[in-house]
Structures are given as C-alpha cells and as structure tokens.
Amino acid sequence: MKGKIEIDQELCKGCGLCIQVCPKKQIEFSDALNKKGYYPASFKERDRKTTEKLECTGCALCAIQCPDVAIEVYREEKEQSTTAKKAAPTDE
Amino acid sequence: MKKVFARPESLKLTPFHYCPGCGHSIIHRLVSEVIDELGIRERTVGVPPAGCAVLAYNYFDVDMAEAPHGRAAAVATGIKRVRPDLVAFSYQGDGDIAAIGTAETIHAANRGERITAIFVNNAVYGMTGGQMAPTTISGQVTTTTPLGRAPLRDGYPLDLSEMLGIAAGSVYIERTSVSSPKWINKTKKAIRKAFMVQLEDRGFSLVEILSPCPTNWKMTPVQSIRWVEETMMTIFPPKVIKDVA
Amino acid sequence: MSETKEKKKDKKLMRGSHVLGEAAIRAGCRAYFGYPITPQNELPEYMAEQFAQMPDAVFLQAESELASINMVMGASIAGARVMTSSSSPGISLKQEGISYIAGMELPAVIVNMMRGGPGLGNIAPAQGDYFQATKGGGHGDYRLIVLAPAYGQEIADMTRQAFDLADKYRNPVMILGDGMLGQMMEPVVFPDPIDPAQLPAKPWTLTGCKGRPSRIIRSLWLDVNREEELNWRLVRKYEAITAEVVDQEMYLAEDAELIIVAYGTAARIAKGGVQRARAMGIKVGLFRPKTLWPYPSEPLARLADQVDEIIVFEMSTGQMVEDVRLAVEGRCRVSFYGRPGGVVATPEEISRVISSTHHRAHPKKVAGGRASGGSRLTVVG
Ligand SMILES: Cc1ncc(C[n+]2csc(CCOP(=O)(O)OP(=O)(O)O)c2C)c(N)n1
Ligand code: SF4
Ligand code: SF4
Ligand code: SF4
Numbered sequence: 001m002k003g004k005i006e007i008d009q010e011l012c013k014g015c016g017l018c019i020q021v022c023p024k025k026q027i028e029f030s031d032a033l034n035k036k037g038y039y040p041a042s043f044k045e046r047d048r049k050t051t052e053k054l055e056c057t058g059c060a061l062c063a064i065q066c067p068d069v070a071i072e073v074y075r076e077e078k079e080q081s082t083t084a085k086k087a088a089p090t091d092e
Numbered sequence: 093m094k095k096v097f098a099r100p101e102s103l104k105l106t107p108f109h110y111c112p113g114c115g116h117s118i119i120h121r122l123v124s125e126v127i128d129e130l131g132i133r134e135r136t137v138g139v140p141p142a143g144c145a146v147l148a149y150n151y152f153d154v155d156m157a158e159a160p161h162g163r164a165a166a167v168a169t170g171i172k173r174v175r176p177d178l179v180a181f182s183y184q185g186d187g188d189i190a191a192i193g194t195a196e197t198i199h200a201a202n203r204g205e206r207i208t209a210i211f212v213n214n215a216v217y218g219m220t221g222g223q224m225a226p227t228t229i230s231g232q233v234t235t236t237t238p239l240g241r242a243p244l245r246d247g248y249p250l251d252l253s254e255m256l257g258i259a260a261g262s263v264y265i266e267r268t269s270v271s272s273p274k275w276i277n278k279t280k281k282a283i284r285k286a287f288m289v290q291l292e293d294r295g296f297s298l299v300e301i302l303s304p305c306p307t308n309w310k311m312t313p314v315q316s317i318r319w320v321e322e323t324m325m326t327i328f329p330p331k332v333i334k335d336v337a
Numbered sequence: 338m339s340e341t342k343e344k345k346k347d348k349k350l351m352r353g354s355h356v357l358g359e360a361a362i363r364a365g366c367r368a369y370f371g372y373p374i375t376p377q378n379e380l381p382e383y384m385a386e387q388f389a390q391m392p393d394a395v396f397l398q399a400e401s402e403l404a405s406i407n408m409v410m411g412a413s414i415a416g417a418r419v420m421t422s423s424s425s426p427g428i429s430l431k432q433e434g435i436s437y438i439a440g441m442e443l444p445a446v447i448v449n450m451m452r453g454g455p456g457l458g459n460i461a462p463a464q465g466d467y468f469q470a471t472k473g474g475g476h477g478d479y480r481l482i483v484l485a486p487a488y489g490q491e492i493a494d495m496t497r498q499a500f501d502l503a504d505k506y507r508n509p510v511m512i513l514g515d516g517m518l519g520q521m522m523e524p525v526v527f528p529d530p531i532d533p534a535q536l537p538a539k540p541w542t543l544t545g546c547k548g549r550p551s552r553i554i555r556s557l558w559l560d561v562n563r564e565e566e567l568n569w570r571l572v573r574k575y576e577a578i579t580a581e582v583v584d585q586e587m588y589l590a591e592d593a594e595l596i597i598v599a600y601g602t603a604a605r606i607a608k609g610g611v612q613r614a615r616a617m618g619i620k621v622g623l624f625r626p627k628t629l630w631p632y633p634s635e636p637l638a639r640l641a642d643q644v645d646e647i648i649v650f651e652m653s654t655g656q657m658v659e660d661v662r663l664a665v666e667g668r669c670r671v672s673f674y675g676r677p678g679g680v681v682a683t684p685e686e687i688s689r690v691i692s693s694t695h696h697r698a699h700p701k702k703v704a705g706g707r708a709s710g711g712s713r714l715t716v717v718g
Pocket of ligand 3 (some may be wrong): 011017019049066
C-alpha cells in the first residue's frame, strides 16, 4: 500500500463525494450512524466481496473533494518525488 | 507514512454548518490553504456576506468583519484604503454580489480596489431557502420560479464576472468550479493568483466559483456536482475572463 | 470662549462646512467617504482638497451613500477616525449602514446638513430629519449621539467632541445641521490639532491577527439571548452617554415667563425673536438643546415649572415638540410653531409668535393688548 487515509467520522457528513472521486474505489459508507446522524464514509483496505487488497495511492483526490475537511491523507515518503508532485493539493 | 493532506492552519477546527456536499466548505478550505501558503494569515481581513456563508467568520482563523448583504466590496474598500498593508478579501454569494451588491462590486472593480472577491455562484439564494438568484439559469425551478425561470418575466441569468471584466480597474477575473478534484485544483490556483494580484498592488481581482447547493437544487451531492458540469457550465463557462498580465 | 489677544490672532473666517472639515482633520480624522448632494458639497470638497496634501489620509467619492457608509464601516473596523456627510435623501440611504455600525459598536461621525423634504424636496435648510436622527432612523433598537451646532464656533467644538465621543463610547455620532449653517461665514478659533498616532489604541480593531488570536466584528446574533444581552448592554451605554453628554444653552431664561425651544438654525432665528420680544417687554427666554439625543429633558422640565408656556419652533411640521412634551410632562402648556419645507422664518416672525402667545397667556398683563382666542398655536406656514 502506497498510501492511506483517515476519515474523521464525526466531521464527515456522508455526502459520498469522496466515494465518487476515488479512482481505486477505496472508500465506502459505513453502516453505523455518527453523532450528527450521518452514515460517514470509511476507508476500506480490502474489497468486501473479493477480499482483494486494494491499493490506495495517497493521491488525495478524496480529500480535495471532501467539503468537510474530514480526510487526512498519508503517503509513503519515497513515493513523494513521483506521486506527490502530481497530486499534492498544495501544488501550484 | 507522511501526512500529505491535512486541514490548513487558517481554518479553525470548528465543524462547518453547511449542508452535506455544499461547495462553500470546499471554497473555505481553498482560501485558507492559499492564505497559509502565501504566509499572510496575520495580515488578512476577511469580509463575509449575508448568505449561507454568513458564519464564515467562525471558520477562518483570520480577522473577520461581517458586512451587510451586498456591501462587502464597500466594507473591504474601507478597510483596505485605511490599511493598505492588510490583505482584504470578500466572500460573497451570487445574490449578495450580483443582485443587491452589484453597484458596490462594479465600482470597487472599476476603481481597481486592491481587494480580492471570492464569488460563490450556486444559482440560488441558499440561505433564505432557495429563491431565484440573479444567476439562476433559464428554466431552473426555484421556490420563487416554481415553473422555472422565464427570462422574459424573471430576467436572464446575469454574468457579473463578464461585466466586471469590462471595468478598467479589474486585473484578474476567472470563473472556475469545485465540481471535481481537477476543478478544485484549478480553483485554488485561481484564488492564489487573485491574492497575488492584490499583494502586487495591481488592482481588483475576483474568482467566481460554480458551487453545488444540493439542498436547494433538491439533488444528492453527487447529482449536484454533475449538474454543475453538465448544465451550469454551459451557461457560465469556466474560463479566464480577464488577466491583465 | 474667552478672547485673549492670542486667540484673536487665530480667528479664521470660514463657512460652516469648511469649519466642520477643518475641525474633523484637527480631531485626527484621516478618512472621508461620501457622495455629492447639495447643500453639503463644500464639506467633501474641503476634505478632498486637504487630504490631497496628506499622504496618510483617504478621501473617496463613492458610488452612492450606501457604499460610502459601508466604507466608513470598513475604515472604522480598521481603526481610523472616519467621517461621512450627506443631506437628507442621502442620509436615508445611509440608514442601513448606520444601524450596522451602531450594532457592531463602531465609532463613526456622520454629518447631515438637512434640506427640505420629504422625497427629493429641495435644497433649502430644513429640520425634517429630527425623528430619523434621534429615534434610530434605521432598523433595530439603537441610538445615535446627535449634536446640533448653531454657530461656527460650535461646529468646530462639536466636531472635535463628536470624534471623541464616538471613540469613547464606540457609537456613531451624528452632527445635525442644515444648509444655512453650512454656508454661513463666521469667525472661528479651532482647537489644536491631534496627531492620530497619539490617540489611545483601540484594542478591538481588525488589523491582522499578528501576535494575538483572530478577531471577529459581527452583527449577527442568532442566539436570541445574546442579541438581547447586546441590546441591554447598548441601553446601559446609552444611559452612561445620557449622564455625560446632555447639553443645552439657556438664553435670558432666568426670569422668563415664556420659553421658546429651538435648535440649530431655528434657534438662531428664535434668539433674534427673543431679543425683539424682550425689547417689547415680554419676559421670554430661549432654551436651545445642543444635544438632540440624549435630549436635555431634565433642565427643560425644571424650566417648565417656572414658565407659563413653552413654544417649540422647528423648521418642520413638529418633531422635536414630542420630546419637549415628554420632558415637560404637563408642567406647562406646550405650543408649536413650524415652517417646514425649506422656508426660513425671520426673527420678526418669531417675535410676533412670541408676543401673540404671551398675550394669550397673560391677557390681563398686557395693557390694551389683544388676547388671541385659540387655546393652542398650530402650525403656520
Ligand atoms: C438587506 C437585506 N435583504 C435581504 C436579506 C436576506 N438575505 C440573506 S442572505 C440572502 C441571499 C443569499 O443568497 P446568496 O447571496 O446567493 O448566498 P447563498 O446563501 O446562496 O450562499 C438574502 C436575500 C438580508 N440579509 N438583508
Ligand atoms: S487517497 Fe486517492 S486512492 Fe486513496 S482513498 Fe483517497 S482518492 Fe482513493
Ligand atoms: S467527502 Fe468527506 S464528508 Fe463527504 S462522505 Fe467523504 S469524508 Fe464524508
Ligand atoms: S443551502 Fe445550499 S449553499 Fe446553503 S449550506 Fe446548504 S447546500 Fe450550501
């Protein structure tokens, strides 16, 4: 796994935009409501059906789209020179 | 692993009151990121409007002064004129900037005020419950155009940004969107450039951002970002409207 | 003001609107925003001319009074001593911003050189905006401090006072004059200029959050309890203002049996009327409120105990008369004489009003006098 994300379950409003934009289909809705009454998004490391290991690239597209700044993205450091440059949200 | 995406410093931890999927919150984050990256947090004053973003002062961790509905350009002008060392930005909805505040905005642009306007175009009056906005597109159903906006009765959608482009004092005007990560990145670049125009003391800058309002459009967040790209963009095409290099 | 030889040397002959502008600059005002309207254009023109030579000063002709009052708001938020001016129709447009400025507790000085109304009216001196100035004017529960100068010297002194009060109480202050006051050439001795850099720091302004937490200046209080709290806090502030700033002039009032109440230009005319009536042997005095809000109700009430009747003279159809009645609380008769619409009464006219009122009040005292029958003087004009 090159990257991973952490979703703040209480900041999340379950809008589903991250799920829509993740190229690796790495995010799903969770089954439990959060305190605000939304079904928050959660990061899945394996596909539920095939149990195949999914590959989050740490591209941060989910976090860029997330309206509620609920997602933090982590990436393996050595990948930085290639992937980070392309997707780092703070880039020009 | 290294954290590569986190909340910007200029954005307080306060959870947003905005509806799920609302574009306002994305735009708040982008403005905060730009403020952080330009290192101007300690000399920025923001002027939020009356509109869904009226509580923006609770989110930005910079000095914030609320303006009456539509008057943000005038309030920002007053701040910037007496303290040119500050960075003044207004944050306004389409009703705020393109209906009740049209005069203030056009004249601020024409005077080349060194202020930056963040113009959130969601084609409705969000805060007051989804009434027709100046930017509501023809045929669009709102609570005050129940059969759809009929231009001969309700007027045509107003392209304020194009009008502002004509004003001699405007330096940089771009229309973007927050409907996808690609557009969000473009929007951030545009916001950064708009602030740079102010920092370089060149004149008025504005970024119009097509922004989903799933609640009043009566759509899911995913449907609403599609509507931005498939429908709104045909009436308000994203582009650089003016860039006086 | 005592006139030592030194002071005499400093005396300048200037028109009222220029006096106001000069006094504002000497009070440390470095920002002016306005929109042209007669009869007050000499004031912005003076500011433009002076500020053109002051690199740290901001003069801006805005696109409307709406814009200019909101620019005033911004400049005040950023800490400036700031002023705007207009005349009646323009002041109506400023009301939105004035309400916000009062609610946000921002200092600002607003000048209204009143003209004939309602509507576009005319450009002649009038006093039809008394209610608007003293009862709020915009929406919500708030008050302006309203100063009503009647002489050039007073314009100079009250303008200084206006800026000081605005800062002290973080409240908008209105200087209420009229076209005549603005045009009149009078000798004036100005207070010494203040260096704005020496003014006390304002710990609430928005100047960037360097070295401190970020600040918010807001006027939205969705929590009704906090809005109520703000309203009561404003009331306590208004009570403190009332205790400190109430001011009035009393002229020949000591032995008066009859008092005429008037402010601003109307008071100057009334003073002439009083002098003429005194020459006829009528014991009449003048009570001139210098602050219209807070209103000098207590000194007026004390006078009401001493006199038979109070005549209120206004260049309107009768607005301040309501405050007089409230102050007097039935202690004596209150009658009204008004010339609205821009008509300027003459001192002779006022002396006739005084004498006919006097004859009615004292039919026996006046040998061969003709007592007028009416129980109350009504609006003439
Ligand atoms: C003078 C005045 N008129 C009307 C309103 C009510 N009002 C508040 S926000 C708003 C419009 C909001 O629409 P927009 O500017 O598009 O912002 P949005 O809520 O969609 O973000 C209106 C009409 C007001 N606050 N002040
Ligand atoms: S970082 Fe990229 S791959 Fe990983 S979850 Fe987010 S969008 Fe999917
Ligand atoms: S985009 Fe953000 S708020 Fe929306 S579902 Fe994903 S994590 Fe939650
Ligand atoms: S009503 Fe629309 S603009 Fe307002 S917060 Fe909700 S989604 Fe956003």
